[in-house]
Amino acid sequence: MALDSPLGADSPLSSTDRDAIDELTGIRQSIDNIDAALVHLLAERFKFTQSVGHLKAAAGMPASDPERERVQIQRLRQLAEESRLDPAFAEKFLNFIVGEVIHHHERIANGTEPSGSGRA
Numbered sequence: 001m002a003l004d005s006p007l008g009a010d011s012p013l014s015s016t017d018r019d020a021i022d023e024l025t026g027i028r029q030s031i032d033n034i035d036a037a038l039v040h041l042l043a044e045r046f047k048f049t050q051s052v053g054h055l056k057a058a059a060g061m062p063a064s065d066p067e068r069e070r071v072q073i074q075r076l077r078q079l080a081e082e083s084r085l086d087p088a089f090a091e092k093f094l095n096f097i098v099g100e101v102i103h104h105h106e107r108i109a110n111g112t113e114p115s116g117s118g119r120a
């Protein structure tokens, strides 16, 4: 539902409603900025991991490195705790990204990665 009026199109907005809507709009602008930054950061990360995928494929290295992942998870869980973010969420998020990266590495190694892409 759009936020023109929380009570419906015909109901007048009180100044409290307007204040709440203005505050929500401002907070949403910051959320949108953060979401944009996350997309840019992920795009950069996938550019680097794509290079790793080519390097590993050329050297005949396995796509995944469980020891490296163990260290990354330990580090991110610690950072999450310090930042008051749920460490379980941080771990799940990293695992989600790394799973996708491994999938890309495998496709690079077997020659089925679409050309010029860091895309799924």
Ligand SMILES: O=C(O)C(=O)C[C@]1(C(=O)O)C=C[C@@H](O)C=C1
Binding pocket: 049, 052, 053, 063, 064, 065, 066, 068, 069, 072, 097, 098, 101, 102, 105
């Ligand atoms: O560092 C590597 O060896 C990578 O392939 C990158 C990466 C990652 O996305 O951070 C992905 C897969 C590995 O299992 C570990 C780490």
